[in-house]
Amino acid sequence: MSVADFPTLTADAIAARVRQGTVTPAEMVRASFERGRSVGAGRDALNIVLWSDEDAAVKEAETLSSQFAGASKGGRLAGVPIAVKDNIATLGLPTTCASKILAGYISPYEATAITRLREEGAIVVSKTNCDEFAMGSSTENSAYGPTRNPVDIRRVPGGSSGGSAAAVAAGIVPIALGSETGGSVRQPAAFCGIVGVKPTYGRVSRYGLVAFASSLDHISAFARNVDDAALTLEVMAGVDPRDSTSADLPVPSYREQFVSPVTMAKPLNGVTVGVPREYFPDSLDAGIRKLCDRALDSLRSLGATVRDVSLPHTSLAIPVYYIIAPAEASSNLARFDGVRYGQRIASGDGLRSMYDATRSAGFGPEVTRRILLGTYVLSAGYYDAYYRKAQEVRALITGDFTSVFADGVDVLFTPTTPTTAFAIGSISDPYEMYLSDIFTATANLAGVPAMSMPVGRVEGLPVGGQLIADHFAEPKMFRVAYALEQALGDEAHR
Amino acid sequence: MAVTHDDVRHIAGLARLGVSPSRLDDLVRELNGILAHMEVLAQVNTAELTSENPAMGMLAASTPLRSDSSGPIPMFGPLESFAPEVRDGFIIVPRLASHAVSTESGDVIPDDDTAALSGGEPDDDPGETIL
Numbered sequence: 001m002s003v004a005d006f007p008t009l010t011a012d013a014i015a016a017r018v019r020q021g022t023v024t025p026a027e028m029v030r031a032s033f034e035r036g037r038s039v040g041a042g043r044d045a046l047n048i049v050l051w052s053d054e055d056a057a058v059k060e061a062e063t064l065s066s067q068f069a070g071a072s073k074g075g076r077l078a079g080v081p082i083a084v085k086d087n088i089a090t091l092g093l094p095t096t097c098a099s100k101i102l103a104g105y106i107s108p109y110e111a112t113a114i115t116r117l118r119e120e121g122a123i124v125v126s127k128t129n130c131d132e133f134a135m136g137s138s139t140e141n142s143a144y145g146p147t148r149n150p151v152d153i154r155r156v157p158g159g160s161s162g163g164s165a166a167a168v169a170a171g172i173v174p175i176a177l178g179s180e181t182g183g184s185v186r187q188p189a190a191f192c193g194i195v196g197v198k199p200t201y202g203r204v205s206r207y208g209l210v211a212f213a214s215s216l217d218h219i220s221a222f223a224r225n226v227d228d229a230a231l232t233l234e235v236m237a238g239v240d241p242r243d244s245t246s247a248d249l250p251v252p253s254y255r256e257q258f259v260s261p262v263t264m265a266k267p268l269n270g271v272t273v274g275v276p277r278e279y280f281p282d283s284l285d286a287g288i289r290k291l292c293d294r295a296l297d298s299l300r301s302l303g304a305t306v307r308d309v310s311l312p313h314t315s316l317a318i319p320v321y322y323i324i325a326p327a328e329a330s331s332n333l334a335r336f337d338g339v340r341y342g343q344r345i346a347s348g349d350g351l352r353s354m355y356d357a358t359r360s361a362g363f364g365p366e367v368t369r370r371i372l373l374g375t376y377v378l379s380a381g382y383y384d385a386y387y388r389k390a391q392e393v394r395a396l397i398t399g400d401f402t403s404v405f406a407d408g409v410d411v412l413f414t415p416t417t418p419t420t421a422f423a424i425g426s427i428s429d430p431y432e433m434y435l436s437d438i439f440t441a442t443a444n445l446a447g448v449p450a451m452s453m454p455v456g457r458v459e460g461l462p463v464g465g466q467l468i469a470d471h472f473a474e475p476k477m478f479r480v481a482y483a484l485e486q487a488l489g490d491e492a493h494r
Numbered sequence: 495m496a497v498t499h500d501d502v503r504h505i506a507g508l509a510r511l512g513v514s515p516s517r518l519d520d521l522v523r524e525l526n527g528i529l530a531h532m533e534v535l536a537q538v539n540t541a542e543l544t545s546e547n548p549a550m551g552m553l554a555a556s557t558p559l560r561s562d563s564s565g566p567i568p569m570f571g572p573l574e575s576f577a578p579e580v581r582d583g584f585i586i587v588p589r590l591a592s593h594a595v596s597t598e599s600g601d602v603i604p605d606d607d608t609a610a611l612s613g614g615e616p617d618d619d620p621g622e623t624i625l
Contacts, residue, residue, distance in 0.1 A: 091570050092570050105576060106570075106571070106575065106576060107570070108569040108570040108571050108575060108576055109567055109568060109569055109570065241560075242567075244559070244560040313538075316534065316535065316538065318531070319531055319532045319534055319535050320535065322528065322531075322532070323532060323535075330509060334509075334510070337510065338578060339577075339578070339585060339587055340576075340577055340578075340585060341576045341577060341578070342578070343578070344578035344579070346588065347588075349588075350588050350589055350590055351587055351588045351589065351590045352510075352590065353588075354587070354588045355510040356510055356511065356512035357512055359509075359510055359511050359512070360511050360512035360513065360514075363511070368511060368513075368521075369521070369524060369525070369528075371509050371511060372502065372505050372506060372509060372511065372513075372521065372525060373525060373528060373529075375505040375508050375509040376497065376501065376505045376525065376529075379504075379505060379508065385536065386529075386532060386535075389535045389536065389538075389540070390532075390535060392538075392540035392543055393535055393538050393540060395540075395543055396538070396540065396543075429527070430524060430527070430528060431527060431528055431531055434528075
């Protein structure tokens with residue numbers, strides 16, 4: 001293997017070669033940085049990376065190598081360079097949430113998910129750009145400028161985890177971490193032509209993920225194929241005493257569920273795939289519809305039973321989401337007040353003025369808008385009409401999923417997004433931008449696992465197909481995704 | 495339920511956000527634009543939700559309680575490495591300039607005495623409070 005092959009290598013392949021001793025972690029780290037330079041990952045081009053330190057990463061890789069001894073040649077991610085969205089705490093590295101209010105903040109602790117990846121040999125090579133505090137669907141809301149889509153630099157990579165998605169799509173790293181609150185990994189995965197997976201709420205610890213909306217937030221993963229996505233989730237998943245909402249359930253091997261159509265003609269025999277009609281409105285882009293139909297044909301040919309189902313409250317997801325998420329954000333972001341960490345703007349007029357000055361200077365327009373919206377829907381006189389009502393409708397949306405899965409559906413298949421990647425600067429109306437999440441926010445509201453995978457391209461732009469499963473049914477979801485990926489082959493990328 | 499300029503000023507105060515007058519018109523328009531899309535929820539019948547089908551769905555049923563204790567969180571650096579201003583292990587903040595404060599007994603103490611409450615001397619340290 002040549003280091004020149006790095007941009008096409010999967011995480012599993014890199015770790016295998018490191019364990020075999022044919023490449024070193026330091027070589028892989030250097031290859032990652034070389035790839036970043038060649039594609040223009042910096043501020044003046046794709047603007048993927050907010051922080052990186054090649055010397056430090058190489059040193060960490062060499063330290064890792066020195067720890068390999070005897071039979072122990074490294075873990076499941078030995079020597080794998082990874083990128084991490086800048087709202088996930090990484091010990092001793094900056095964590096800014098792409099916000100001016102956290103400029104210069106060095107995290108004094110680390111997310112459990114990162115610790116688990118490091119324990120298996122992964123090396124953090126960069127912190128990636130994102131919408132400020134993960135509030136956005138395009139990565140245009142970053143205080144450090146928009147990230148550009150490597151597939152077409154005139155277009156957004158999606159968001160809010162656009163930097164991590166672009167890093168994987170550009171071949172800088174084989175896997176990356178993002179976070180989801182309403183689709184912030186699946187939507188950019190679809191726009192960039194890669195795999196993005198959001199686990200069941202509670203499957204991966206949220207400890208160290210800077211809170212946006214705690215009942216909706218999930219640490220999630222990007223990869224270039226289903227196998228690497230499953231591997232990454234396997235490593236991160238599991239109960240964590242530092243997150244009381246993490247589930248104390250065993251973590252199965254997702255990869256053991258894989259059955260290739262090469263080895264079995266009908267690997268999805270006995271699997272029922274539901275197609276919710278609400279996700280295929282008349283207004284859906286014709287090219288996206290055609291590619292979804294092709295994917296459904298592939299699922300049938302793999303042995304799956306495909307049938308129409310209904311999730312009748314789907315259209316209410318965006319109004320519900322944009323009440324609950326800002327409400328929780330208005331509480332969570334109260335901690336950024338210039339007192340304990342982050343930026344402080346001294347106004348010279350006392351504590352209250354310092355709060356006002358720090359927060360108004362530190363937060364960008366979208367974060368400000370959502371904090372105000374969240375404060376409004378929680379305020380006296382409006383709580384019942386907005387917040388309580390939204391929580392009730394959220395229960396109905398969750399009930400939709402419960403019903404279809406109880407009725408024998410194993411996984412749902414939908415388009416991930418209603419459009420392909422849109423041009424940078426083309427959407428200025430906040431609510432129009434919010435509609436980018438229309439097919440993804442439901443899974444966050446219900447807490448069910450979901451993933452996006454490439455199913456083809458429309459006019460050269462990637463299209464994602466979404467699989468959604470019942471709570472903790474990731475094994476079924478990955479089994480279907482892997483078989484579909486194998487069946488589509490190169491067609492998924494053209 | 496249209497949002498007014500006064501509403502935005504009120505919620506900005508609650509949220510400790512300084513909103514400049516030049517932004518007020520835009521914020522009123524944007525918030526009203528967004529909230530107009532939320533009105534559809536009022537038409538949804540949620541009367542059938544019961545204690546068996548709670549408003550929080552799976553989350554209310556599955557979120558466990560933990561014991562009211564916790565171990566130390568391993569920190570990479572001392573308070574000084576991330577806090578804006580620290581002295582003697584305490585975080586320094588500006589004095590409360592426009593509010594009276596209450597003691598535990600309920601007595602209201604003028605602002606000028608705030609620093610003394612936390613151990614400082616007003617004359618020595620007129621612009622800061624130690625938290």
